[in-house]
Amino acid sequence: MRTRVFAAPDDLVNWEWVGRNLDTIAERTWQHVYLTVIAVAVGFVVAFALSLWILSNPRVGKPVTQLSAIAYTIPSLAIFALLVPVTGLSTLTAEIGLVMYTLLVLVRNTVAGLEGVPDEVLDAGAGMGYEDRRLLWRVRLPLAMPVIIAGIRIATVSTVGLVTITAVIGQGGLGWFILRGLNTVANRSTFVLVGVVLSVLLAVVFDLGIQRFGRYFTPWARKVA
């Protein structure tokens, strides 16, 4: 061990190690992806329900956003520390924390999007004979999409970053490499760089992908100045 500790620094990236561990890298990347997707998907469902509640009952708007803002300020490490005694070192623990952090952005943007639909459009829709529910799904929601999708992009990118923290409870996706890099000496920079570069890459891919998806489904918004 001694010789290793005082050995000359490794190359910045030990490509030979990378080559031998492609399986692990793929596996961790996949874990990162699904931790992110589940967190954002569940977060959106919860946020959407909360947003509808706020919309139909404006008085709850402030308390709900304040609560999600408070949740947002709690350090993520603390959240996981608090949850582990209850839900263990599990994916569930990771997801509960991750979902919590998506709520603030998602609720804010969803409410802003739905409230931003011009009154005259809703008035005309009601006057044409849309039922409330149909007006929501066929007019209000589609028109809120650009703002909602902007929220999903922000939430997704920040979740990709946060997933790395869940390495401390045995999850973490690509964060596992970063944590290992911090705890070992051999190949330290290789571990950290693999974790960091791939998770940044993931964030970029998600961001562009969601943007594309959004544009495809809102062709009418393309030429709006």
Next chain:
Amino acid sequence: MIVLEEVTKEFPGAERPAVGGLSMEIPTGEIVMLVGPSGCGKTTTLRMINRLTEPTSGAILLDGVDVTKQDPVEVRRGIGYVIQRVGLFPHRTIAQNIATVPDLLGWDDSKVTDRVQELTGLVELDPEMLDRYPHELSGGQRQRVGVARALAADPPVLLMDEPFGAVDPIVRGRLQDELRALQERLHKTIVFVTHDIDEAIRLGDRVAVLNVGGVLEQYCPPEELLAAPANAFVEDFLGGERGLKRLSLRTVGELELETVTTAQVGSSGAAAKERMRAQGLDWITVVDDDRLVGWLEAGDIGDRVPDEARRFAAHTTVDTSLRQALDSVISSRTGVAVVVDGEERLVGMIAADQLAEQLTR
């Protein structure tokens, strides 16, 4: 027919009702204008008819059936609705916007497509617009789409809430003319809210002047409104130039025109001058058969009446409004305006005292 019976709307927290016990009848096939200052409850009244606003009390009968006791969604699908800011759906193409109510009613696709085509022609919209989105259209085009959308399922009743309030005056004038022309063909029962008394007079078969709190001050055809305002409020609201506004409601063709002393092109100059002397005129109207050529003074005429004459400054036809005819009369040197029909044939002339007489009737 739409009947309002003692309709009242009180908004929570308001000191007095927005509309207090309003009763009126809107005859089938007529355009009824609700006009008044802000706070007079005109929009509230309109919105109670399709139940976007629930009346606090009273009944609203649509062909004898009380709408306040029916499913509001069904009521609304049977009534066309046009609003000032149009409210087209930004995420749907123009064709999809027009098809809104037929889609809600579950029409077949082919029937919907045919109907959209038909309406595009009816409101004089360029068919190229159909695949565009609302933000790609001008204000006037959007309002045409708004009207087409309201007419889509051919509802017998149309509610219009300041539909032309947000477009520039020139486009507004054109849209008003188009609405009148459309109404000639469709005979809808139209309730039209405006704050513009000129628009009310121009478009309405009847005008209801409302005062603050939904008080009906006067309800009658525009001619009568201008001729005999019921009280000081109505008089004040009508504003100045009431006489001119009345003249704008009638056309030259409705008058009995005076005959014109004429001279045929190529006829004897001496005979023409003799006629002028006999009539005490210092000018004469020149015609070629019955087509109007212009006018000449005695000094312009030689042996024969020439085929070139001075043009009349203003062109007055049987379709010209009396207001415009008055303008022609007072700005012409001769103090009269000659009137031609659509084919430039002379039909008579009109003088200032004739127009003044119209106002004393």
